[in-house]
Amino acid sequence: MESFASSLLSLAHELFGPGFCPGDWVWATSTAGALIALFPVLGAVLVALIRKGTGNRYDAVVVSVIGAVGVVSVFLLPWLLANGVSGVYRAVNAGGTGGLSGPERSTMTTEYCFVGAQSSYLGGGQNVYETLFYPSAGALAYGYYLGALVGLPLLSLLFVKLQARSALRRGPGWPGRFFWISFIALVLFTAGVEANTAVHLWLGFLPVSVLGIIPVSLVGPPSRSVLQRSERKPEPRREPDPPPYVPPAEQQRQPPPPPDKQYPATSVAPAQESAGALAAVPGPVPVPPGSGQAGSSRYRRLRRLGHGGFGTVWQAVDNQLGRTVALKIAHAPDPDTEERMQREARALATINHPNCVRVYDLVEEPDGLALVMEYLEGQPLGAVVDNGGPLDDVAAGRLWATMAGALTAAHEKGVLHRDVKPSNVILDPGGLAHLIDFGIARSKGDSTMTATGMMIGTPDFVAPEAAAGAAASPASDAWQLAATVSYALSGSPPRGTRETPMAALMAAARAEPPAQLPRRSVHAKLLMASLDPQPRNRPTLNAVRKEVEGWLSRSGAAPDGPVTRLVPRVR
Structure with a gap:
């Protein structure tokens, strides 16, 4: 390593070794420090x-590679070179060659200003440890060495950490420890370097550390598609069950199996094969024995909660279990409407999240097919904002984080919501948010249908790609959730309001930029990114949840606290 260090010194002397105070080799030492600082930059x-x-896939191989890069580029190579440079100067001062040529050694005896002979100044004094803990000079000299040997490394540490953080943008910052811990080890292990040599090495190291942030930033973070792919959970492998044994005589008597029935596409995302298949196959949700499918004698209706193109929602009492439920009943269901409701029931039955409405049963009522759901006491988010005004940043952050977690749980089960909006977020009396109305099982006459009969959601809150006729995706749900949070912060949909649903749908299909965003909110930048017209450019729901929860934690607010506190309605 001494030969490598002497070669580095010779190169530094050729690059910048002017013959004026404090001396050509002193300047070359600072140049060598600048060259050494390139290694952490290259590592970042x-x-x-x-x-x-x-992306953000940190398995054992990726972590090992990043750790090796950090240790080698920030600690091992700089430490070996710094000690090697100091060893060269010591050897020359003691009369040796130090790996330098004769003409190079002869110039080290030249005296300059306050330095004197450069060989003695760089290779004949105390090392860093002795200078800091056993000072031999006056208070002024000790202050100089303290600032240079402690202050310069601390400033360099700051910029090395910034290099690592820039290399880890759009992801967790913990791998940056491989860089800044290695740098601290470098500072400690260079305590045996000559103090004057160390001062000039750090004087060259610091400017390159500052400028090194530029090339790391130019590389840029990974794309949204790479991040989304790296954060996706692997699909579990399921071995098919072996077919039951049938004697040969029975095989001859059995008729051939009927062909599998084909069903139209559903609003279920293909995130996991098992959950997607469950949500796609029509048929009633399995119910416990004795629950009954007749429905007319089991559920007693109390009052109507809502009415629309999909049907009517009633508050009812389960006479068998004595609990309050919500009944979602389709108006005179045709086969297509009934099939969509069955899919919605199966999709909801697979989701288990505290902020998602739960489904209990699917029954036949006298006036149609009824979905029996959890009854949520509270008010829709839209009504809360309309009556009480927009939410603050903490409340909106809690809303965003909890709803992103609920949608992520649904997506992991292969279920898309496709109609996230303020009226589909219920705030209970404790102020906690709940997501309702998955699946959008509505009649063909709904005004939010396209010409092909495909449901796309409510126009003011529909994602641009869905309005243009593209298939819904988790990114579409992420857009609609961001639009809902924007509404909660501003009291207006992000694209503003239109006179008719068709005008709002056309504005969505044209991907008109959001004009009603809460500009003064701390969430403004994240909202702009989440409302990007291109799905591939939007942050994933997991990334949004982590960023918002991080901001809430730094603000001293619990991410799972109430969005707002409601007063229970008086009946």
Whole structure:
């Protein structure tokens, strides 16, 4: 390593070794420090390039590679070179060659200003440890060494951490520890370097550390598609069940099995094969024995909660279990409407999240097919904002984080919501938010249908790609949730309001930019990113939840607290 260090010194002397105070080799030492500082920069650039392909997937291989890059580029190589440079100066001062040529050694005896002979100044004094803990000079000299040998490394540490954080943008910051902990080890392990040599090495190291943030930033973070792919959970492998044994005689008597029935596409995302298949196959939800499918004698209706193109929602009492439920009844269901309700029931039955409405049963009522759901006491978010005004940043952050968690749980089960909006978020008396109305099982006459009969959601809160006729996706739900949060903060849909649903639908299909965003909110930048017209550019729901929960934690607010506190309605 001494030969490598001497070669580095010779190169630094050729690059910048002017013959004026404090001396050509003193300037060359600072130049060598600048060259050494390039190693951490190269390490950060390499990590940024690795994340271009791996995103936020930190398995054992990726973590090992990032750790090795951090230790080698920030600690091992700089430490070996710094000690090697100091060793060269010591050898020359003691009369040796130090790996330098004769002409190079001869110039070290030249005296300059306050330095004197450069060989003695750089290789004949105390090391860093002795200078700081056993000072031999006056108070002024000790203050100089304290500022140079402690202050310069601390400033360099700050910019090395910024390099690592820039390389880890749009992801967790904990891998940056491989960089800043390695740098602290470098500072400690260079305590044996000559003090004057260390001062000039740090003087060259610091400016390159500052400028090194630029190339790392130019590499850029991984794309949204890479991040979304890296955060997606692997699909579990399920071995098919072996067919039951049938004797040969029985095989001859059995008729051939009928062909599988084909059903139209559903509003279920293909996130997991098992959950997607469950949500796609029509048929009633399995119910416990004795629940009954007749319905007319079991559920006693109390009052109507809502009415629309999909049907009517009633508050009712389950006479068998004595609990209050919500009945969602389709108006005179045709086969297509009935099939969509069955899919919605199966989709909801697979979701288990505290902020998602729960489904209990699917029954036949005298006036149609009824979905029996959890009854949520409270008010819709839209009514709360209309009556009480917009939410503050903390309340909106809690709303965003909890609803993002609810939608993520649904997506993991292969279920898309497709109609996230303020009226589908219920705030209970404790102020906690709940997401309702999955699946959008509505009649063909609903005004939010396209010409092909495909349900796309409410026009003011529909994602641009869905309004243009593209298939819904988790990114569409993420857009609608961001639009709902924007409404909660501003009291207006992000694209503003239109005179007719068709005008709002056309504005969505044209991907008109949001003009009614809460500009003064701390969530403004994240809202702009989440409302990007291109689905691939939007942050994932997991990324949104982590960022919002991080801001809430830094603000001293619990992410799972109430959005607002409601006063129970008097009956």
